[in-house]
Amino acid sequence: MQTASPTRKVALSGVLVSLAAIFSYVETLVPLGFGVPGIKLGLANVVVVFALYSMGVRYALTINVVRIIVVASLFGSPVIMLYSLSGALLSLLVMVILYYTNKFSMVGVSMAGGVFHNIGQLLVAAAVVETFQILYYFPVLLVAGMITGIIIGIIVTRVSRLVTIKI
C-alpha cells in the first residue's frame, strides 16, 4: 500500500467538504421537523464519520468545520453557525473518544455522535434563552439522535466497504 501524498489528501478533503456541504443543503430542502425544532437526518455526518475512519481526527475535524462555515455563510446566519458548530464539535469529540477505545462499531460511534450533536445544540439553546425549560426537548432529541445516528452508521459501514480509498 503506497503512502498518499499530502496533495492527494488535500484534494480528497476538498471533495469531501463539497459533498458534505451539498448534503447539508439538500437537508434544508426536506424538513423532517415533526414539530420539534432541530430534528435532521444529519447526512453530512456520513462524510465526517467516513473521514474519521479513513483519514483521521484532524481531517474529520477540518472537513466538518469548513463545511459548517461554508454552509452557514451561504444559506444560514451567524446564529445557525453557532448552533451547528457546538453540536458538531461535541459530537466529534465524543465520536473520537469512542473511536479510540476500539470497543465500538461504526454504528455505535455514529449513534453516539447523533445523540451528542443534539445535546450540544440543546445546551447552546438553553444558554441563549437562559432557561432549563428547553430541556423538555431532551428525551425526544435523544431518541431522534439515536435513530438518525444508527441510520448514518449503517450507511457509512456500507460505503466504506465499497469505497476503498487508501489514504
Add this chain to the structure above:
Amino acid sequence: MKKDTVVIEALQMTKADLLLAVSFLLAGIICFVGIIYFNSLPAGQVQVKVEGKVVGIYSLEKDRKIELDYKGENSVVIKDGKVKMVYANCPDQYCVKHREISRNGESIICLPNQVVVSVTGGEEQDADGVTN
C-alpha cells in the same frame, strides 16, 4: 437479500454499542418520567421570560392577551386556562405552531426572540380549593 444484509450489519453492533444504546434509552425514559411527574403537579401561573429575565407573571385562570416587544414582537393569549402564542415576528414560527399549554412545567419557547412562556405552580388554584 439486500434487506437481510442491512439487518445483519445492524445486529453486528458490539456489546459496547448495545450497552451505550441501552443507557441512552434509560436516560431518555428517566427524563420522560420526570417530565410526566412534573406535569402532574398543580399549575396556576403563567411566567413570561425574555432574555433570561422574568418580565411578567399572570394567573392562568384570567383570560387576557399579553403583547411583548423586546428583541422581537410576540403575542401570548391566556384563555380558558390554556396558553397559546398567537403571533411572533420570528423567522421559524415554531412557537406559533406549538400547541397550547396548560400543565405545570410546560413551556413555549421562541428561540430567535429569546422568549420563554411557561406554566408554573401557583397559589391561585389552592386558594380556589379553600374557598370552595
